[in-house]
Amino acid sequence: MTEQQKTAARVGVLGARGRMGMEVCKAVDSAADLELVAAVDQGDDLDAVAQAGAEVVVDFTTPDAVMDNLRWCVEHGVHAVVGTTGFTGQRLAEVRGWLAGRPGVGVVIAPNFGIGAVLMMQFAARAARYFESVEIVEQHHPRKLDAPSGTATHTARLIAAARADAGLGPAPDATRDEVAGARGADIDGVRVHAVRATGLVAHQEVLFGTTGETLTIRHDSYDRVSFMPGVLLAVREVGRRPGLTVGLDALLD
Ligand SMILES: NC(=O)c1ccc[n+]([C@@H]2O[C@H](COP(=O)([O-])OP(=O)(O)OC[C@H]3O[C@@H](n4cnc5c(N)ncnc54)[C@H](O)[C@@H]3O)[C@@H](O)[C@H]2O)c1
Numbered sequence: 001m002t003e004q005q006k007t008a009a010r011v012g013v014l015g016a017r018g019r020m021g022m023e024v025c026k027a028v029d030s031a032a033d034l035e036l037v038a039a040v041d042q043g044d045d046l047d048a049v050a051q052a053g054a055e056v057v058v059d060f061t062t063p064d065a066v067m068d069n070l071r072w073c074v075e076h077g078v079h080a081v082v083g084t085t086g087f088t089g090q091r092l093a094e095v096r097g098w099l100a101g102r103p104g105v106g107v108v109i110a111p112n113f114g115i116g117a118v119l120m121m122q123f124a125a126r127a128a129r130y131f132e133s134v135e136i137v138e139q140h141h142p143r144k145l146d147a148p149s150g151t152a153t154h155t156a157r158l159i160a161a162a163r164a165d166a167g168l169g170p171a172p173d174a175t176r177d178e179v180a181g182a183r184g185a186d187i188d189g190v191r192v193h194a195v196r197a198t199g200l201v202a203h204q205e206v207l208f209g210t211t212g213e214t215l216t217i218r219h220d221s222y223d224r225v226s227f228m229p230g231v232l233l234a235v236r237e238v239g240r241r242p243g244l245t246v247g248l249d250a251l252l253d
């Protein structure tokens with residue numbers, strides 16, 4: 001074992017055989033200051049993570065699995081970086097409840113670890129107050145289990161909060177006859193349309209409109225490697241941030 005390995009942070013990956021998990025294993029393996037000590041997937045025993053002495057766990061599993069995994073991490077004093085989607089306000093409150101009993105443990109949950117995607121969400125939140133209309137179109141690969149995406153849901157919530165702060169009412173929409181779903185999902189009053197097509201990875205457009213002009217903010221992840229700088233940043237930072245951090249914004253600043 002080299003001197004560097006002795007001081008490297010010990011990382012476990014959950015969902016290690018999945019699309020994101022495999023990419024995370026490669027990224028951790030290639031980082032001189034991190035050591036991949038456990039790669040766990042469905043059916044494997046989580047105790048392998050404890051036995052390997054993991055200090056940080058990265059979870060890219062499924063919305064059905066992630067809460068049990070996260071609870072296990074908090075109970076075992078292991079910091080967690082979570083990219084898995086499906087986090088409602090209720091789920092976040094539950095995680096905060098677990099963390100209250102383990103004040104030294106840090107958890108970072110981010111709907112999108114792409115730096116460009118984080119900026120796209122920030123730009124959208126900043127623009128929201130100036131436009132009476134807004135809709136989100138997210139586009140992903142067809143093997144994605146959830147719709148709309150976690151990123152689109154998070155963006156819609158940020159926009160809705162900014163609109164409420166600015167005293168904006170509902171966006172104008174005269175639709176009277178609708179084939180179910182034609183106007184997309186309603187997330188806190190913001191319409192979100194989900195496209196699934198082979199060849200796509202992860203893409204999102206936020207379309208704003210007001211009299212005489214529109215503004216489109218678009219982000220594209222063409223490769224899952226785009227998420228890795230954000231994931232590694234969170235892995236390095238999570239132990240210095242006890243409690244729950246939602247989104248990558250605080251870590252970038
Ligand atoms: N935050 C981000 O930047 C970001 C980026 C891409 C994907 N995601 C999200 O990450 C999640 C995974 O995406 P993916 O494309 O890698 O999916 P995937 O289906 O390729 O991988 C999920 C893996 O988790 C495994 N798994 C299921 N239950 C498990 C359990 N209990 N313990 C351990 N492993 C388990 C599956 O067997 C599979 O290998 C999704 O929720 C997706 O939306 C987030």
Ligand SMILES: O=C(O)C1=N[C@H](C(=O)O)CCC1
Pocket residue numbers: 085111112140141144145148149150151152201202
């Ligand atoms: O490929 C996925 O699945 C992705 N999920 C996240 C989401 O739902 O927002 C992030 C982008 C990729």
